[in-house]
Amino acid sequence: MDALAVAGWHTITLAELAADLQAHRKPTPKTFVITIDDGWSDGFTYALPILHSHGYVATYYVIAGRIDTNGNLSTTQLKALIAAGNEIGDHTMDHLSLSRLAPAKLKFEIEAGAARIAQATGRWPATLAYPLGGVNDAAAAEVQACGQMRMAVIEAPWAGGGSTSPSPRPTALPSAGRSPAAVLPAAAVPSLPPPLQPVYETWANRWTIPRLRVTPSTIPANLLAELNRYG
Ligand SMILES: [Zn+2]
Structure with a gap:
């Protein structure tokens, strides 16, 4: 976030991007969207202060059936995230791969998930993330x-392939000493770029938007270089 902010990148939510695209408004240069998957509570306790310190907002994809359960975002936290300008998106009710479901279950996962989120936040989700790429x-x-x-x-x-488990919950807060750039010898950093694999976000084939996946091994300089290809 530090590297991106210094380079002049700023954020909008995915719902805002969707509204821009629907209205044929081109987002201003160096605009990007941050998505945070699976609705763990560290998205509030850890990510939110970092976002806030840069004036950034994110789209949080919440597994509706886990709201207010241990380790997941609470109703109070969801409302606070929205009040801070973030978006709460639909990540379905149970985080199942939607490509494998019978019609009734498919409808339940999408619509009941959206309704549960609306019940918690007071706002219907405007965007959805397909769990597991399904x-x-x-x-x-x-x-x-x-x-x-x-x-x-x-x-x-x-990466687990076919698992319905969401991303693993961090067992401890990352510290500066654990960041890849900090633990690798400086000279080795340029030779170890983790390949950023763009995947694509789409809505009924109308828009295709490049996506860069960020993991704990992502090196800021490489992420920035990839992002600058689009800015
Ligand atoms: Zn997920």
Whole structure:
């Protein structure tokens, strides 16, 4: 975040991007969207202060069935995130791969998930992330039919392949000493760029938006270099 802010990049939410694209408004240069997956409570306790310190906002994809459960964002936290300008998106009710579900279950995962989020936040989600990258024509049509939904994000397939588990919950807060750039010899950093694999976000094939996945091994300079290709 420090590197991106110094380089002049600023954020909007995915719902704001969807509104811009629908209105044929091109976002200003050096605009990007931050998405935070799976609704863990560290998105509030750890990520929010970092976002706030840079004037950044994010789109949080929340697993609706886990709201107010241990380790996950609470109703109070969700409302505070929205009040701070962030977006709460639909990450379905149970984080199942939508490409494998029967029609009734598919509808439940998308629509009941959206309704649960609306119940908690007072606001219907405008965007959705397909869990585990699972999407087919039936799933896309169901999302498109869900009233308030304006854009869908394809979550990069989970490395576990076929698991329905969300991303692993961090057991401790990262510290500066654990960042890859800090533990590698400075001279070795340029030779160890983790390949950033763009995946694509789409809404009914109307828009395709490059996405860069950030992991604990992402080196800020490399992320910035990748982002600058689009800015
Ligand atoms: Zn997820």
